[in-house]
Amino acid sequence: MATFTERMGPVLLFWLGLCLSGTWAVDKGNFKTCDQSAFCKRQRAITPGESPYRALLETMELTNTKLTLQLINDNNKVRLLLELYRLQGNITRVKINELKPLKPRYEVPDVLIREPPTEPLSLLSQDENGVVLSLGAESQRVIVSARPFRLDIVEGRDVLMSLNSRGLLGFEHLRMRKDTFSYKVTSTVASVWDNIKRVFSSQADPEADNKEATDPPSQVETTKEEEEKVEDGMWEETFKSHTDSKPNGPSAVSLDFSLPGVEHVYGIPEHADTLKLKTTDSGDPYRLYNLDVFQYELYNPMALYGSVPVMLAHNAQRTTGIFWLNAAETWVDISSNTAGKTVFGKMLDYVQGSSETPQTDVRWISESGIIDVFLMLGPTPREVFSQYASLTGTQAFPPLASLGYHQCRWNYNDQEDVRAVDAGFDEHDIPYDFIWLDIEHTDGKRYFTWDPHKFASPKEMLQGLMDKKRKMVAIVDPHIKVDTNYKIHNEIRSRGFYIKNKDGADYEGWCWPGSAGYPDFTRPDMRAWWAGQFAYDQYEGSMENLYTWNDMNEPSVFNGPEVTMHKDALHGSWEHRDMHNLYGFYVQMATAQGLIERSGGVERPFVLTRAVFAGSQRLGAVWTGDNAAEWDHLKISIPMCLSLGLVGISFCGADVGGFFKSPSSELLVRWYQTGAYQPFFRAHAHLDTPRREPWLFGPENTALIREAVRQRYTFLPYWYQLFYHAYQTGEPVMRPLWVEYPQDPATFALDDEFLLGRDLLVHPVTEEGARGVTAYLPGKDEVWFDIHTFQKHNGVQNLYIPVTMSSIPVFQRGGSIIPRKLRVRRSSACMEDDPYTLYVALDNRRTAEGELYIDDGHTFNFEKREFIHRKFSFTNNVLSSVNLEPDAQFTTKSWVERIIILGASKPSKITLRTADDQENQLEFDFDASMSVLTIRKPGMNAGADWTMTLQ
Known part of the structure; x- marks a missing residue:
């Protein structure tokens, strides 16, 4: 058999030599640090508290929807134009660009779903020190301080966010290179202009150099001070053997944001790191620069495949967000202190509170473009999600089948291999929906083609899958x-x-x-x-x-x-x-x-991408790239997907089993158990790893994997409803606990467990040899039911859970109703008409509610209101189903075949009343030891109105 390198040829040898250093590990030397990125190093060297920027208040123009104001850099006299907008939904937009750039600077297109609608701005007060504007909502104001320039957003007596409070605004203006003829000519003109200014300006007017008439013909002069500061990397930069010519010269932008009262910030994926972002004072900033990192290293701020420049800040009182709309290489510095720094003199009628107030300071640095930032002011997590969705859109509503299980490796060898793997799932009674083909299926890596020998009859292969109601993905x-x-x-x-x-x-x-x-x-x-x-x-x-x-x-x-x-x-x-x-955003968009x-235009697409940007959620799914068969990579999949969900990208998963290396059977089983409760559920493996289809690790492990995959399929109705909700609202499917329990500090840094929607809490087993895990169950008045044993637990406790290899700790929140399909078949499409079981978990008030969403599972007809959306309620011993969308039309053959009520009391009888006023007495069983009531074969159509009374 040919070796790996023999099969792949010289291209792979070259790439391996570039990316690897003798082991399956990233060579960090192939990727820049901040010190090796010239613009990052320059901007990071700016001294805090010495901002050269002033706001020229005499240039202010205020319309009903927009503030414009010039800023001047007193070091070089270059002027910037600040634009401030109040947007609908409690968002403030700030744009800063050069007033007179040599050429246009790049402004990101296509990411915003529309030009954001604005709301009125009004002037409250103005003096020589600054201006105060009303933002309308909830006594919000924006305070613009003139010298140095600073912008504060205030609500009542609270400072929500400050811009340039540390004086780290940096804006490298476009200029001509000093050793070119055009520079020398322009510099001569600028020098003459300076002489004219000196002759005609009044020494008695210290502000004379701020007047519009004092501007040179264009902003290209380089002062003596700037010339002395010209550094390597401003006009040309070399990294390893590569030289980057910079015909436009230095063009970086940076701005700092202060967040009083905040200790926890999240987001800016993609990084293989904890959910809570760390301070970067002693190391590199977090880097946002889409890169192919061959088996990435964990717990560091290195760039990975995706870059979503969105950060969320949270404390027990408020959640806010910062969306930095810039597509160039970006670095994000995070620091934290406890000093209260905000005093506004006579413009405010208070002094900022205790000096013990925690504060997080964030600095964004981008190589080019403009400053275009959206300040999403919450105040709740849900409102921040809604605000961001109003700008960039919501998660695409995926085909139902894509929420099932996906089987992939690099590569299935030929059509016979595909047929054998497909048959193996049937033989071992494991459901799946998609089988995948990597690059080897093509004719010599020519995409949109098939290998003429190994895949000579692709339609025959696809028809064979279609006959089983299964599908394929090709790269x-x-x-x-x-x-x-x-x-x-x-x-x-x-x-x-x-x-x-x-x-x-x-x-x-x-x-x-x-x-x-x-x-x-x-x-x-x-x-x-x-x-x-x-x-x-x-x-x-x-x-x-x-x-x-x-x-x-x-x-x-x-x-x-x-x-x-x-x-x-x-x-x-x-x-x-x-x-x-x-780039990756546009590739996925076109695909x-x-x-x-x-x-x-009928069918919903399914497209998986590796590279993402803000707005990628509108286009499909993402996975976390080239991970490894290691326990730490299993653990990191949780915060990586949670971080993506917080910035709108819900359809996230990691390669089950790890792409590189070979997992132990224990690790593989635990990864299936974890992946079954993450949004995108795909096994994948490197070409040079041994085969690892689910039945190749012995019958005991096959049974454990089968059970995990089958659990996924029973919850498909719940997954589908969550994705419909994400499509409607922008709320993440897989979410950190603090999203639902925002006032509970115990949840703020948790990233080894998560919620699916509001109602399922999952704590996967991610430790080798684990005999138990400790899960935090939140909610002072909540109760949680183990979905396997139905045991009831109170909230606000750290619950120790003994585990065996079959354990997947999952809890249903008391107060919820979750529909499931317990008749698991070979694919999701085969289960379309199967009946539902309703799991009703009662809270301490003996109430519960939930939803059921049904459509055809694959077309855009739901946009024509062809769907069923129902609400289930249990209160006063009455369980009911009502139509949430009376004007929607859809029919289903599915019915309700079982209802299981957790935390119930034993009734004397149960009566079902249907929409046509028919009444039936229903049979039931009651387990007094667990307080579980099971109602058998009620038989209502899943789309019908009904009530069920327990007496």
Whole structure:
């Protein structure tokens, strides 16, 4: 049998040499630190408390919806333009750009779902020191201090957030390079202009240099002070063997935010780190720069595949958020102190409270673009989710089948291998919905093709899956093999759709096919063309049950700097540096659009992506990349997915079993048990690992894995309802406990357990050899029921739970009703018409409520209100089902075959009354030892109104 390297050839040898250092571990030397990133080092060197920026209050213009105000840097006299908007939903937007840039600076398109609607601003007061504006809601005000410039958002007597309170605003203006002819000419003009100013300005007017008439013709002068500060990396930067030309010179932006009263901040994924973000005073900032990191290291701030520049701040009184809309390389510094720093003199009628008030300070640093930041002011977690969703959209509503189990590896060898694996699931009675094909299924890494020998009859293979109501995912990556015999390449080249290098030729790099071009997905015409390639008459061998996986879309360039694209590559007139973190977003956008169009707009797509940005939630699912078969990688999957959920991306999962290395049977079982309760549930493995289909680890482990997967399928109705809710509201499916218990400090740093919606609490077993786990059960007046034993536990306690290898600690909240389907079949589609069992968990007031959502599971017809959405309620010993959407229309064959009430008392009789006023007496069993009432075969249609009375 050929070795791994023999099979993969010289491209892989090259990449392994680049990315690995003798073991399956990341070579951190291939990726920059802040000190090695020139703009980060420059901005981080800014001294706090010495801001050169002043607000020129005489330039202020205030309309009903917008404040504009010029800022001046007293060191170089460059002016900036500040724009402030009050947006609907308790959001404040602040934009800062150069007043007169040499050329336009990049502003991120396509991420916002619309131009955000505004609300009125009004002036409250103004003097020589600043202005105070009313933000309307709940006595909110914004205070703009002039010298130095500072912006504070205040509600009542509380400072919610301060901007530039530490004086770390930095805005590198565009300028001409000093050793070019154009610079010398422009500098001469500027010098003459300076002489004119000195002659005509009044020495008696200390503010004379602030007047509009004193501006030079354009902001290109470099003062003597600046010339002395020119450093390596401003106009050209070298890292390892790669040189980054910087034709526009230094263009970084940075701004600090202070959060009084806050000790816990979250978000800014993707990092393999704890849920609560750490302070970065003694190390590197968190980095946001989409990179292909081959088996990433845990618990550090290194960049990974995705970059979502959104941070949430939380304390027991309030939740707020910061959305930094910039797609360039970004670093985020976090520091914490306990000093109360905010005093406003006569503009405020109070002094900020105790000096013991905790405070978190955050600084954002981006390489280029502008400052465009949305301050989401909550005050509750749900309102922050809603505010962010109003800007970037909600989680795409996925096809029901995609919430089932996915079986993948790099690679299933051929059609016979696919058939055998598919049959293995049936033989071992394990359900699954999708089988996946990695890059080896193609004809020589040419995407949209099939290997003519190993996958000679793809439609036959897909039809075989369809006959079992199963589906397939095939990979389509954005690097295109440079081959004149390859139709895709020829068309992209002939249409001029490739990204260009700095000299204007097509950019080429190395990836899986060898020499590859990279389509410019930032172009709408390129995306439209790409979408068209998924049409059934273009993508030969594809069928309606074939879906898509976008990998390597950071983009990954094996021979590029940091295994990605050169920053001076060109997307039209823009440099890649300006939009790097958007590339994967656009790839997934074009692919999802292709899957929609191929069905004539009828079918919902399923597209998995590795690289993400803000707004990626609208497009599909994400996974956490190239993890390893190690216990710590299992543990980190929880905070990684929780962090993504907090910034809108609910459809998250990690490779079950670990991509690299080979898991022990214990680790594999525990990973299946964890993955079964995470939103995206896929097993995946590296090409060079032994096969690990669920039945290859002995009958006992097969049984444990089978049970975990079957538990997933019983909860599919609940998963589907949660995703519908996420689609409607932006609330995360998988969420930290503090989202539901925001006033309980014991929940603020927890990231080894989580909630699914409000009603399921999951504490996976992630320790090797564990004999027990301790789960925190929140809620002072809550009760929680073990879903396996029905044992009842009170909230606000650390509960020790003995575990065996079959244990998956999961609890249902008292006060909830969860519908499940207990007849598990080979795929989700096979269960479509199967009956429901309602699990009614009573709270201490003996009440409960829940929901059931049903539609066809795969089309956009729900947008035409073709669905069932019902509310279940239990109160005063009456259980009822009512229609939440009377104008929606859909029918189902499913019915309710069982109701299990936890925490119940024994009734004397149970009467069912249906919508047509028919009454029936129902049979039941009561377990007095566990207070569990089971009502058998009530038989109501799942879409019908009914009431059930316990007497």
